[in-house]
Amino acid sequence: SQQGEEDPQALSIQEGENATMNCSYKTSINNLQWYRQNSGRGLVHLILIRSNEREKHSGRLRVTLDTSKKSSSLLITASRAADTASYFCATDPRFSFQGGSEKLVFGKGTKLTVNP
Amino acid sequence: DGGITQSPKYLFRKEGQNVTLSCEQNLNHDAMYWYRQDPGQGLRLIYYSQIVNDFQKGDIAEGYSVSREKKESFPLTVTSAQKNPTAFYLCASSIERRPTLFGQGTRLTVV
Numbered sequence: 001s002q003q004g005e006e007d008p009q010a011l012s013i014q015e016g017e018n019a020t021m022n023c024s025y026k027t028s029i030n031n032l033q034w035y036r037q038n039s040g041r042g043l044v045h046l047i048l049i050r051s052n053e054r055e056k057h058s059g060r061l062r063v064t065l066d067t068s069k070k071s072s073s074l075l076i077t078a079s080r081a082a083d084t085a086s087y088f089c090a091t092d093p094r095f096s097f098q099g100g101s102e103k104l105v106f107g108k109g110t111k112l113t114v115n116p
Numbered sequence: 117d118g119g120i121t122q123s124p125k126y127l128f129r130k131e132g133q134n135v136t137l138s139c140e141q142n143l144n145h146d147a148m149y150w151y152r153q154d155p156g157q158g159l160r161l162i163y164y165s166q167i168v169n170d171f172q173k174g175d176i177a178e179g180y181s182v183s184r185e186k187k188e189s190f191p192l193t194v195t196s197a198q199k200n201p202t203a204f205y206l207c208a209s210s211i212e213r214r215p216t217l218f219g220q221g222t223r224l225t226v227v
Contacts, residue, residue, distance in 0.1 A: 040204075104216055109158055
């Protein structure tokens, strides 16, 4: 079952512009993670945000989390051609007090194209 | 450098054959996972393991089998019972409260 739903499915922008991708999910979560996937490659971890956090930054990346709306957004500022990839959100649907492994649930991703 | 190694990168299977995909990690992670990705889709969980000699089915375990005899290794066998095995297979590992990390994937094609 897929919990996360990314929006939009595809996004095409010019280099230097900002790119915003959204993720909605259905159940309570322990954390939410964003990944990048270049064509035919594995997933690269970008940011993990926990359920008690509202915003995190990493370089040109900014992630927000609104647990009341069950949504998250990923903002890439000053985009570059090298940012062209698919971006996935993945949720860990455990409650924070639960131990055990993360069985991440993925959305279908947003395909971002940054034109030079 | 620590990481997750999947092999082979490309694998071809004939109808009725079993094939095994390798996944090795040297991160000392406790948990390991196998995901399947179909074109234009997200990842779906096949199997996962939290400790050695123990594993659980994910959402799409039918036609697959795994073993976890060593902490570092979590091989996936795609059996002849899996009717549509052509896909991209991703192995991952994690340790409590840290991000889940992924290997580079194995692309399996039925010929």
